[in-house]
Amino acid sequence: EEIRKLPVEERLRLVEDIWESIHSDGDSVPLTPAQRDELGRRLAAHRADPTAGDDLATVLARIRHGA
Numbered sequence: 001e002e003i004r005k006l007p008v009e010e011r012l013r014l015v016e017d018i019w020e021s022i023h024s025d026g027d028s029v030p031l032t033p034a035q036r037d038e039l040g041r042r043l044a045a046h047r048a049d050p051t052a053g054d055d056l057a058t059v060l061a062r063i064r065h066g067a
Helices: 008-024 033-048 056-064
Strands: none
Touching: 008 056
């Protein structure tokens, strides 16, 4: 309930900080076979066309502005 009192931007920063802490321990987070398959599919798509999609800054801006 305390978290809901924070502004949305601050909550997003917290989520990013939490994700970074999980990411740094990434080897200890197991993937399901479906997740591994999806990551493989996305990596193959990126390798086929690395210019497709939006950059991280654009995606984060869209998320932060509720689009």
